[in-house]
Amino acid sequence: MAGRRIGVAMDFSEGSKAALKWAIDGLLKKEDTLIVIHVKHRQALESRNLIWVDTGSPLIPFAELHNAGVMHGYGVEIDPEVLGLLDTIANQLQVTVLGKIYWGDAREKVCEAVGAHELDALIMGSRGLSSIQRVLMGSVTSYVLEHAACPVTVVKAKNHH
Template sequence: MAEEGRKIGLAMDFSKGSKAALKWALDGLIRKGDTLFIIHVMHPQALESRNLLWATSGSPLIPLGEFCDPEVRHGYGVEVEPDVLELLDLTCKQQEVNVLWKIYWGDAREKVCEAVLSYELDALVMGSRGLGSIRRVLLGSVTSYVLEHATCPVTVVKDRPH
């Protein structure tokens, strides 16, 4: 009996920290047969009328091949850096990994935890912006909240200074 692949989530906001988390996950965590859920949370004000249907539940799952189409991304109001798509596409083909995008609108803390529950993720990887303790207390921390509330193991990857 063949073993089913794992479901790995990756919180992606296209910051340096989330790109470092993506690279870390692709280099050392993801393996053949896994499904990688890219969880992207946009500010609620970015919700355009054509996407109101998904305001509560988020977008449908979007396969990487479809998400690579600029018109599809434009339809959701997502701007993606080409290097992220190229890296995902290469890994998807080389390692036979299924990559799915999920776009939410709202509070990133709550929506990332919602995705963990909805897709019964085996693990979540996310980047850290490296806020100091005072700024983290004043501004809140998505990472801290997700670490406390997620129902799966969470790995936080810090961006290394160059």
């Protein structure tokens, strides 16, 4: 039986790192596929990446996530802590790790990734916006909880108030 397809929304914040750690500790199993979803603001889109503006980057294999040159080409600097966690997932848990980069509105693009990759579950962190901030700025987490076509687990960082 093939493993599950699990997504983790990653913006390199403490909340998204906590979500990745939670997935490692309690969810991911051998033969699962983890898709790390990162959304950049559309303004960060460089001309060399215009081909992927609508669909996002191709799926990026684990080995290329470690390659600073490849990731720089996408305009992404991967956090060393996140790379260490991904190493753990790939090597110790024997999970297939892939990256996917989108440009645009994080709310819409995360939901798009859920459908495009037929995810069985999505794990994401919470930034901990106050009620007023959520009303004024909108919450990616709230939007994804309402619109994603799979179960969503929200993980709060330990230092979250």
